[in-house]
Amino acid sequence: MCGRFAITLPPEAVRAYFDYVEQPNFPPRYNIAPTQPIPIVFARAHTGGAERHFLLARWGFLPGFVRDPRDFPLLINARAETLREKPSFRAALTRRRCLVICDGFYEWRRSPPGSKAPSQPFLIRRANGEPMGLAGLYETWCDATGGEIDTACIVTVAANRLMSPVRDRMPAILAREDFSRWLDVDGVDVAKATTLLRPAPENALELVPIGADVNRVVNDAESVQAPIGPPLRAASAR
Secondary structure: OOOOEEEOOOHHHHHHHHOEOOOOOOOOEEEEOOOOEEEEEEEOOOOOOOOEEEEEEEEOEOOOOOOOHHHOOOEOEEEHHHOOOOHHHHHHHHHOEEEEEEOEEEEEEOOOOOOOOOOEEEEEEEOOOOOEEEEEEEEEEEOOOOOEEEEEEEEEEEOOOOOOOOOOEEEOEEOHHHHHHHHOOOOOOHHHHHOOOOOOOHHHEEEEEEOHHHHOOOOOOHHHHOEOOOOEOOOOOO
């Protein structure tokens, strides 16, 4: 599961990395939570995933068949292993794949059973400081009056060996060279697209232990990411 993440890099650096047409200016966000607007990237049809566009969407996917969101669970994640089986995601997997822009996400390592110690939060980010393109799905949901809202979710996969002591799932972090194939819903079918969904290499990431400020959504400042210990990397993780 991925339930919190961050976007802290300058907008110009993010645009250069994802190569979208628009030039949005957005402030750093250190503690993005479900139901909040999140930036996604999608590709215009019949461009092979090359013509990319920026869009803000609600983090909480709503399939087109939903009549009342109040009666439907909040879908912030979608498991890669069952995407093709779930009616909620089937259409979006075929026609509305996207990238969720991110440069760090958070997970909590639970304390052993019987321990009264609080869970330990970690910031997970690329070891080289680059952004992450998380595999996502999006859908424009329409209400009974014709009102529309763009919604999205993050695809998750099994955790890699670095992540597994903290959590058994992680976002599907796509390699930059795979962005176009994931976004190309015309030229890349579902079977081929889903082969891109795999755990990130252990040496690509680092886990930074941080303080408890991240536990509260209202805390959205740089101090949320202040380390309280050295980062865990593939060579040092046990």
